[in-house]
Amino acid sequence: MIATLSILLKPYRIRLLGSVMLASLTTLFHIALFATAGYLLAASALHPQSVLLLWIPIIGVRFFGMGRAALRYAERLFTHDVTFRFLKNERLEVFRTIGPRYLHLKAQYGQGAFVNAVTHDVDVLQFLIIRVITPIGASLISTLFVFLFLSHFSLTIAMTTLLLQISVGLIIPFGIAKFAKKPAQVLHATRQSFYTLLQDSLSGMSEIKAYGAQEQFLEKLDSMEDTLYDQHRKNANLDGLSLFSENILANVAMFIALIIGSGLVLHGQLLGVYLTMLVIVSLAAFEAQNGLPQAFVHFGLMKKAFQHLQAIAATPCDQGQESAPAVTTQHDSITKKPHVTIKQLSVTYKDRTKKALDTIDLDLPFGKKVAIVGETGAGKSTLISSLLAMIDHQEGSITIDDIDTSKLSPDTIRRCYSVLSQESHLFQTTVEDNLRIGEPNASQSDLNVASRQAHIDKRIDAMPEGYLTLLGTLGTSVSVGEARRLMLARTLLRPAPIFIFDEPTQGFDPVLERNFIDDLLHIAGERSLLFITHRLYRLDRMDEILVMKEGKIIESGTHQELLALRGYYAQLFDLQEQEISCTLPSW
Structure with missing residues (x-):
């Protein structure tokens, strides 16, 4: 994961370095402000002979105070700029990666996985820069400078403060991260299920109302909301625990600095005017670790989201995944009147033994009108998906102007077709x-x-x-x-030179369907046409009809030839005519 994130962040390394440096300077100015203010208070208590002796610390307080505000603004601006650039590119990359394989991955992961991936999972990655990289980088740099500063006055105070800073910035966060691991997993899984159920509820609202199932779905959503609330509450408790621990150890460091510093003053090893400064610096030094424990909580959420995105992107989609074709220069030779040929095409979906398409042959010269008919599940849509390079085939070939589609890019293939499904x-x-x-x-x-x-x-x-x-x-x-x-x-x-009409009249009444098909055939004109349907209206105007059943072409010919054959097509036609006669009113 770390190696992959390093590659993803490589284009932003200069901006990330700038973000870390600005955050470090902001923290150091914060510590310097407190140090200067502490020295000023102690020096003022000694009643110097002239106020001019306090002029430098007074200027220092103003400088570090104004500088801290300006640096904080610049740091937030810079950090959010690089974060939004990163999120934009990652969201586009997610669409590029999973978009072409959406239908297959949707069946494997569910609709909620995609809603979760392109919204929450990508958004969570902002924590990588805002709450992980920038704070950790700034903490390392600031801690080093604080140690060097304190060690100039007392190595004991410097080492004690450093050890407590390590506890706040490393030991406590690792403990918090361990406890946050399970809530992060439950939160991610529940959110994905919630998105799926919400999507189903909105899409099927008419059915839910018709069957009076509103309460049932609301109870499920409410239960998931309770689970999400519980996990968020656990994360909030961990955040509170980490902040409490950070404050306790920061105050411990301050009291230890006070005790050790007081001893040094009593033994004449430290000027009393510096004691207040060292005590306040020991407390302010923990600004460098501020938010690091929470960063590890968010790192758990970010890690889970990133792993989910990687799992989706790396899922082997034998069908539904666009392979990277070995594109040749031949695609430029595809004519404006392409000739499509399918020979012995076979497709088997993953985890299935039965072929969805079995040795299919189809010849579609430019201008030819071909209808493909069959009942639901016959393989008609799979055939269209193969033509559009939406799925891969294991056997046989598809050629356009004698060029195998395996040598063409998906975009080149799809430019040949205009689809109405x-x-x-x-x-x-x-x-x-x-x-x-x-x-x-x-x-x-x-x-x-x-x-x-x-x-x-x-x-x-x-x-x-x-x-x-x-x-x-x-x-x-x-x-x-x-x-x-x-x-x-x-x-x-x-x-496009080829029309594909895939069940375009689904849900139409017979009269509207006949009129719509007449318009389609008229509009097709000289272009090639593949008309996919399980209803046999106006097929007498087709040059050829292919009848599919269980992934195979069992009959082919014109409308009249297939009726004369008295086979499967004739049975479908007779059954359809009976249904129509039963629905027509009698006067």
């Missing part, structure tokens, strides 16, 4: 921002054309702010059909 999402932002996800550089004219093609332009014009209207819980609500048409407009904006 059943899981497409509308973000809580403006209509314009939602559409521009498909093409960030799209002009207003492009937005208008895409909206018109998707038959959503009139609805957008009727919104309060048009394309600048906020969507989602923060703004205007849209129906399921309107949301799908907005997503379709976003898909159309992407200048």
Whole structure:
């Protein structure tokens, strides 16, 4: 862990050094202020013949007092600047690392793990600089200077103060850290479970209300809140214990300095005017260790958060992880009308023996319209994920213009596709921002054309702010059909040669579904099309239909050919027609 953190902090080493030096100077000015003030009090008590004899300590008190305030401000500014720079880069790195593997890791760790990782776990890392590196560095430097200063007057006082400082800065923190280890683990695990339950509760609120399960979920959340409170209380108690111990030992150091110093004054080995200064310095010296015990408490939380981030980042995702492809210069030769070919493709998910895809073949020259049908779990979505380089395949190959996708970067592969899936999402932002996800550089004219093609332009014009209207819980609500048409407009904006429509009409009634599919097929135009569905509407307009079952293609052909075959496709079609006839009203 230490080696990894050293690598992460290497770009900030100059700023970290500046932060430590400023913190050290702030502490030393604090000690010097008390030392000078102590000397001034003692010297004033001796009633010097002229106030001019006190001029230097008076100036010193003012200088160190103003300097301490200025240095404290500079130290906080510098330390927080480097901390925020570090957090920004680490949060981006977390997104870069786990973002492409989100779907797989979500299934393995749960939604709460990701909410916890990108929010709390990254935020906890700020303690690394603010409460660990900077205080420890400043403590080491300040303690050295204090020891050298005190040893000039009395080596005994210097050694005693040093030993007590080591107790406060090292022995007590290690003891505190030992007791804080278990609360940190429980706190992290409970917070992750809490985020998961909260996410589920918000997402499934309609079902919770429908089944009257509000109290059940509230009780679970309340129980987790109690656990979080208990662990925070334990950490707060440890913080209080550490502060109490620090204050006790600081006062012990002061009294020991007073006793030893008094003896030195009585034996004529120390001028009496210096006694008050040494006693106060012995007490003020513990400013260097201020917060170190709490730092070890926070270090336990930070260590757990860092280990969690490392565990997620290092999780081997056989499926769902983007491998680092050996990118060649051949990707520049991909044409604007790509020809996609799948040969003997097989995919097996981790910890499963049955293949999700089994020897799949697919030929998709530019302009061809192919439908892939089958019931839920047939492997349709896995096939699309393989095409989009979201998962790896163990056998077979996928080529684009005769170039194996293993030699292409994921971004190069995905530039060939524009996807509208059943899981497409509308973000809580403006209509314009939602559409521009498909093409960030799209002009207003492009937005208008895409909206018109998707038959959503009139609805957008009727919104309060048009394309600048906020969507989602923060703004205007849209129906399921309107949301799908907005997503379709976003898909159309992407200048990709191949459309992939994955269950785009999920939740539609038959009439709306037929109209929507007609619009999709019309819009596809000359582009290639992969239409994934388990409902067999308008498939007579497809060039080829592939029927999947349990990861295999069991039938292929046109709509008429498959009906004439009287096989699995014909059974699905007949069953669907019966369902429709049962739902249609009779007059």
